[in-house]
Amino acid sequence: MDDESRQSSQSRLLSRRSVAAKIKSKPIVRPDRLSDLVIDALRNDMESGRIGPGSRLPSEKDLTESFNVSRTVIREAISRLQSDGLVVSRQGSGVYVTSPSEGTRAFRLGLNDPHEKTTARDIYELRICVESDAAGLAALRRGKTDLAMLEKALKTLSAAGGDLEKGVNADVQFHRLIARLTKNSAIIRFHEFLASMLTDTVRLARANSAMHEGLTEYVATEHVAIFEAIVAGDAEKARHAMRMHLNKAQERLGLL
Amino acid sequence: MDDESRQSSQSRLLSRRSVAAKIKSKPIVRPDRLSDLVIDALRNDMESGRIGPGSRLPSEKDLTESFNVSRTVIREAISRLQSDGLVVSRQGSGVYVTSPSEGTRAFRLGLNDPHEKTTARDIYELRICVESDAAGLAALRRGKTDLAMLEKALKTLSAAGGDLEKGVNADVQFHRLIARLTKNSAIIRFHEFLASMLTDTVRLARANSAMHEGLTEYVATEHVAIFEAIVAGDAEKARHAMRMHLNKAQERLGLL
DNA sequence: ATATATCAGTTATCATACAACTTATGAAGG
DNA sequence: CCTTCATAAGTTGTATGATAACTGATATAT
Structure with missing residues (x-):
């Protein structure tokens, strides 16, 4: 049976x-x-x-x-x-x-899911939103040690010179630090999330577009502008500098 | 065995x-x-x-x-x-x-999780980042029908008058529409996500803080400012108006 | 009336069996 | 030697039945 x-x-x-x-x-x-x-x-x-x-x-x-x-x-x-x-x-x-917002909920972003028409460009744009404002908050909340770390990251970046891998890492670190300066765990973690979503795309784009000479110096200038705005505690200027920086980066990556 | x-x-x-x-x-x-x-x-x-x-x-x-x-x-x-x-x-x-960024990954925000020290304020701040920039993008990308819908939402909002429930719904709808105007599915969905994370908090805060008289009119003014900036296609102004609006809202809700 | 015991319903786990798929190995044929 | 195809072993997917642990309600005893 x-x-x-x-x-x-x-x-x-x-x-x-x-x-x-x-x-x-x-x-x-x-x-x-x-x-x-x-x-x-x-x-x-x-x-x-x-x-x-x-x-x-x-x-x-x-x-x-x-x-x-x-x-x-x-x-x-x-x-x-x-x-x-x-x-x-x-x-x-x-x-x-559960009622919404009870407990932990998840935000999903499907880059491959054909159901979704979310593109890398969309995500990058979202990143610009978050990160430019993060720079603004950083300008308001940065402490002394924070600034020291940021400065160190800047130096590492310029010291990287031709070494691409090193340069990229220092770049990432610079942005990561700014996110941390907001002292806002939601922003910190979401920034991390977006960055990891974009790593592949960025790496690919970077490999394709031959690096112009002088690019690193150019990028360095942008970073310095952001840094100085944060040091000055000027939120508006920091936001703007970061936005400009990311917009240019977006162009360079061919995401526009 | x-x-x-x-x-x-x-x-x-x-x-x-x-x-x-x-x-x-x-x-x-x-x-x-x-x-x-x-x-x-x-x-x-x-x-x-x-x-x-x-x-x-x-x-x-x-x-x-x-x-x-x-x-x-x-x-x-x-x-x-x-x-x-x-x-x-x-x-x-x-x-x-999976390698990171392969396929779909999830972003979690635990509001209750004792491991996390993420507060409602943190989330609200993140919302400000996203939404103020969303307003900027909306100003650049709004179509004709979009503006019509937005205007209608504004009217509904002012028509709500004393009806709190109605007013809140219209308010939410207004913000939702702006997110949609960005035509960016990542932004649209993340905005939705944050909003749903905050519903309870907002509802609670709203219940606690007695509504001042004249508040609805005041809020309406802010909304109009945002609307006009979007109509004008002025991204910078739209961002600023939205940021002001949300900052004020944050204060009103006691999240500061 | 209050506590306690019991019981039915539900989820959590275990164990086993089989189906469907993948991969490697090796045999057969070129 | 190389290709092709069959086979077998290993792995995930699904089904099924049994038992443990827990919950909620009902009944019972004090």
Whole structure:
């Protein structure tokens, strides 16, 4: 009996193949994982308000029946929803939809996802927003030791000279430092996030566009302008200098 | 051999209780889920570079043995790592560590997480960065229909009068529209994200601080200033107007 | 009335089996 | 020697059943 029930239920289910085929009718993008389907469905229910914050999700057993998948799949889906902070599960009680902003939530930026039309340029633009303002805040909040570190980074940068790798690192470090000067952990971390999103793009662009001679000096000038504005504590000027710097960089990288 | 190993492994396992006790020695925060332990361990290995991008994780079987947990737990852990974009799993092959910026990655902001000292103020500040620049971009890119919509939102806002709920909604809508005018999906979505992070805070603050009379008119004036700058296509002015507006709002909300 | 015990329902974990896929190895044929 | 194809071993994906741990409510005893 064990055997037959397994067999029959097995065949009653949508076979993985058919589901996969269905998905792959549109671009390959989605791996053929059943939990993805469940996630999308549940997300939809929640975002459309059909399940509303605070209310309980159907039990795993119910979900297996309504989706015709195994409990394994349901659990994986719920687990991922939970790690996104959309639900919390309480053992013995159930899974509950969290109210927005309760707990930790995640911001996703898909650079490859064909669903998304977000381009590297978009992200770079967002970076300009954040970083130019960060420079402004830095000008208001910089301490003495902060300035010393920034100055040191500037020197490292100019000392790098022809060494590309070294130059890039010093550059990154300079910007990272400015983010830290804001003393705002949200800004610091988001800056880090954007930078890491862009590393590949930047590296690629940098490799393609031959470095003009004198470029490093030029960049150094821009950096100095930013630095001086921060030293002077002039937020407006710091923002402007940073914006100019990043705009030029954007051009140089061919992101415009 | 199978049999004995089964039995013994069962008893050899850390019982859930003991694990839970261990965790709960520090604040309650962590639910006693084994997959969390696995996730933390793997994250650590990856971030410390012990597993390096591109390389393969140990197979699920190996992991079950080294962690002494069931495959279910391992799979949940991996599934969540995958949904965070830290790894990709290829059926029949293995689970591979993604290189940073490959695929989609997530930015998390924990408002409650005791590990994080991110405050609502930090987030609001980040919002100011993004939104003031968004206003600038909006001024450069607004189309005709865009302006019409924006104007309509303004009218709705002033028409709301005393109705608080209505007023808030119109306000949110106004800002949302401006984000959309940038035509930058990264900015649009990040703005949405920040707004949703702040909803609770804003709602609370609004409830606490009694609304001064004449406040709505005052806010309306600020909105008009932003609107006019966008209409004029003056990016610098739009940025400034938005920044002023949000700074004032921040004060009013007691986030300063 | 208050506490306690019990029970049904739910999530968490374990174990096993099988399906589907990947990769390497090696045999067969050119 | 090289290519091609089959096979086998290893790996992830899914299904299923069983048990542990927890929750909430109901019933019971004091």
